[in-house]
Amino acid sequence: MLSEKMLELGTNRSVIRDLFEFAKERKAEIGEDHVFDFSIGNPSVPAPQCVQEAIEEVVRDVDPVLLHGYTSAQGDAGLRQAIAGYVNGQHGTSLTADNFYITVGAAASLSITLKALAEEGDEFIAFAPFFPEYRVFVENTGSKLVVVNSDPHDFQIDQEALAAAVTRHTKAVILNSPNNPSGVVIHEEGIRQACATLEKKQKEYGHPIFLITDEPYRELVYDDVEVPYLMNYYDNTIVCYSYSKSLSLPGERIGYIAVSDRAVQWQQIYAAVCGAGRSLGYVCAPSLFQQVVKRCQGQTADVSVYKKNRDLLYQALTEYGYRCIRPDGAFYLFVESLEKDASAFSEKAKEYELLLVPADSFGTPGFVRISYCVSTEQIQNALPAFQALAQAYGK
Numbered sequence: 001m002l003s004e005k006m007l008e009l010g011t012n013r014s015v016i017r018d019l020f021e022f023a024k025e026r027k028a029e030i031g032e033d034h035v036f037d038f039s040i041g042n043p044s045v046p047a048p049q050c051v052q053e054a055i056e057e058v059v060r061d062v063d064p065v066l067l068h069g070y071t072s073a074q075g076d077a078g079l080r081q082a083i084a085g086y087v088n089g090q091h092g093t094s095l096t097a098d099n100f101y102i103t104v105g106a107a108a109s110l111s112i113t114l115k116a117l118a119e120e121g122d123e124f125i126a127f128a129p130f131f132p133e134y135r136v137f138v139e140n141t142g143s144k145l146v147v148v149n150s151d152p153h154d155f156q157i158d159q160e161a162l163a164a165a166v167t168r169h170t171k172a173v174i175l176n177s178p179n180n181p182s183g184v185v186i187h188e189e190g191i192r193q194a195c196a197t198l199e200k201k202q203k204e205y206g207h208p209i210f211l212i213t214d215e216p217y218r219e220l221v222y223d224d225v226e227v228p229y230l231m232n233y234y235d236n237t238i239v240c241y242s243y244s245k246s247l248s249l250p251g252e253r254i255g256y257i258a259v260s261d262r263a264v265q266w267q268q269i270y271a272a273v274c275g276a277g278r279s280l281g282y283v284c285a286p287s288l289f290q291q292v293v294k295r296c297q298g299q300t301a302d303v304s305v306y307k308k309n310r311d312l313l314y315q316a317l318t319e320y321g322y323r324c325i326r327p328d329g330a331f332y333l334f335v336e337s338l339e340k341d342a343s344a345f346s347e348k349a350k351e352y353e354l355l356l357v358p359a360d361s362f363g364t365p366g367f368v369r370i371s372y373c374v375s376t377e378q379i380q381n382a383l384p385a386f387q388a389l390a391q392a393y394g395k
């Protein structure tokens with residue numbers, strides 16, 4: 001009668017959504033301030049002032065019939081030109097409006113890109129830990145997700161594991177840096193080595209292997225850490241971007257795909273992206289927010305709040321005896337579970353009103369993810385609970 005697969009996806013919520021819903025119930029029971037909800041990556045920093053100003057300006061000045069009407073399927077040409085200008089200025093690329101497809105956020109950017117590339121029998125590689133929806137998006141194209149573990153010491157790319165995982169069926173490698181859930185930024189040397197491997201494998205197999213870079217956290221980095229722009233390292237690159245985190249606009253659903261003008265037959269790839277957008281119904285992203293982000297190029301939400309949270313949490317938790325990966329970006333802290341089973345540890349943490357996401361679905365068992373995009377006050381109030389939890393495990 002209906003698709004078993006879709007029924008399953010719609011019935012079994014992700015572990016993150018489960019905890020998020022649990023948090024709502026628990027807050028209603030014992031009060032907002034008594035639940036330390038670290039479950040979801042909803043930015044806690046408000047959108048920057050330019051967003052408010054741009055909304056007011058476009059609502060006041062743009063003809064409402066135009067403002068609320070359909071744009072081109074691939075997005076407003078003026079916005080695409082504005083993004084091209086900004087990206088070129090930042091990264092020395094030579095992109096034009098014709099390299100960009102406007103989407104409803106990174107999830108759509110990824111789904112469209114995968115759909116545009118996937119052929120029967122294809123494999124897509126992701127590095128664990130990875131955003132769990134990758135599996136859903138890849139499998140939805142009928143392709144296989146191949147998981148490559150990161151180096152367990154620093155969660156950088158395990159180069160040998162990558163080289164071993166690429167086969168003649170590999171269509172693309174998905175890279176997410178800064179990473180959700182580890183907060184790790186892949187350093188330039190790691191990028192260079194991975195790109196060299198892919199170049200070599202392309203030659204060996206005689207077909208392109210694409211690099212899909214999922215970058216909703218590009219601007220959320222601390223202490224002058226650089227995030228290499230992949231198009232400058234590897235020709236067959238497709239960027240999946242979103243303003244959800246950089247402008248704190250996750251509910252507005254706006255982002256883009258950029259196809260490198262150095263990719264093999266890039267106009268064909270771009271046409272396939274347009275076709276995939278069409279087939280998935282992801283056309284004409286919200287017009288009002290296309291106009292808003294056009295006016296906010298180069299702006300970012302106040303990252304200093306996340307840095308403060310990172311410093312506070314990382315320092316306290318390592319002092320209490322937790323082993324944490326020190327994040328250079330995004331707003332997640334990846335913490336080794338204090339017992340082997342991270343789900344059991346997450347359940348135990350609930351006794352202290354701490355909501356931590358077990359990382360099994362991120363492909364890395366034995367860890368939990370803490371989303372520290374919360375108020376600094378929530379972190380301060382939660383520290384005694386973290387300490388008590390560590391003590392319960394004899395730390």
Ligand code: PLP
Binds near residue numbers: 105242
């Ligand atoms: N990719 C990663 C790594 C994410 O963390 C998220 C959201 O948290 C997404 C993609 C989806 O982003 P969006 O809300 O823009 O669709």
